[in-house]
Amino acid sequence: MRRNNRAGSIAFHLFSIALGFVMIYPLLWMLASSLKSNSEIFVNSYSLIPKQFDAIRNYVSGWEGIAGQNFGKFIMNSFIVTIPSTVIGVFCSLLAAYAFARLKFTCKKFLFGCVMVTLMIPSQVMVVPQYIIFRRLELHNTYFSMMAPWIFGHAFFIFLMTQFFRGLPKELDEAAEIDGCGKLGILFRIHLPLVSPAVITSAIFSFYWVWQDFFQPLIFISDPKKFTVPLALNMFTDPNSYSNYGGMFAMSVISLLPVLAIFVFFQKYLIEGIATTGMKG
Numbered sequence: 001m002r003r004n005n006r007a008g009s010i011a012f013h014l015f016s017i018a019l020g021f022v023m024i025y026p027l028l029w030m031l032a033s034s035l036k037s038n039s040e041i042f043v044n045s046y047s048l049i050p051k052q053f054d055a056i057r058n059y060v061s062g063w064e065g066i067a068g069q070n071f072g073k074f075i076m077n078s079f080i081v082t083i084p085s086t087v088i089g090v091f092c093s094l095l096a097a098y099a100f101a102r103l104k105f106t107c108k109k110f111l112f113g114c115v116m117v118t119l120m121i122p123s124q125v126m127v128v129p130q131y132i133i134f135r136r137l138e139l140h141n142t143y144f145s146m147m148a149p150w151i152f153g154h155a156f157f158i159f160l161m162t163q164f165f166r167g168l169p170k171e172l173d174e175a176a177e178i179d180g181c182g183k184l185g186i187l188f189r190i191h192l193p194l195v196s197p198a199v200i201t202s203a204i205f206s207f208y209w210v211w212q213d214f215f216q217p218l219i220f221i222s223d224p225k226k227f228t229v230p231l232a233l234n235m236f237t238d239p240n241s242y243s244n245y246g247g248m249f250a251m252s253v254i255s256l257l258p259v260l261a262i263f264v265f266f267q268k269y270l271i272e273g274i275a276t277t278g279m280k281g
Helices: 002-033 055-064 071-102 108-120 123-136 143-151 155-166 170-178 183-194 196-211 215-220 229-235 245-277
Strands: none
Touching: 002 245, 055 071, 055 245, 071 108, 071 143, 071 155, 071 183, 071 196, 071 229, 071 245, 108 155, 123 143, 123 215, 143 196, 143 215, 155 196, 170 183, 183 196, 196 245, 215 229, 229 245
16 A cells, blocks of 8 residues: 555656646746857757857847847836736726626626626737727827727636625625725725735736737837837847847846746735635625
């Protein structure tokens, strides 16, 4: 029995290590490629150990940027777009979720169903009408055009937080109303601390999605000075001239640091928010 349990435990851990390595291999490959010379990246592509280290050149040339802008400018543009989009978008999703879960109004179930249906609509379908609207309002090629698709909330976040709200006892609302607390007071003083895992989870996902968004900025923005990180990384490769793959991989590593930092600091809330969502309602 003990031998079988030990053998099973060893096999499980070996399988977990192998699976973990397979999952993290693309990141390791990207990190290793940022240390290789430009000519070695694809010649010695399977090896994670560079034959010749060229890290300083890659990171320096990558940080110098392209189109007359250093890479720090592109990172700043991404923060300018991502932070307001995340904060305002999650806040709007919170208000909508609170309304669907705790307030009574006409056609509530129908409207909630309409919100959920939007989950099945690809974002690419909405880009053309959004571009036409921005063009007529003269908002194209602005930071706002990249933030607008995100700041009015997201159906997934609304669903996530609605499930949390539905799991809270009604007695909390009744007790707060007896003490003279209004609807917004109940939301921010009573409910918000209790649904904070869902709010933080939504904020993490929103930050990830906006930070890595490539398609919408590609359509809305034409000025290189306003390019975000994904667009900047794309400019490192030019099929008609020299492609700085080493610099591209080096800046890809740099661009992952904010994402990894957020995951490390808030992973507890992320796991809690996802794990408990299905048990609400």
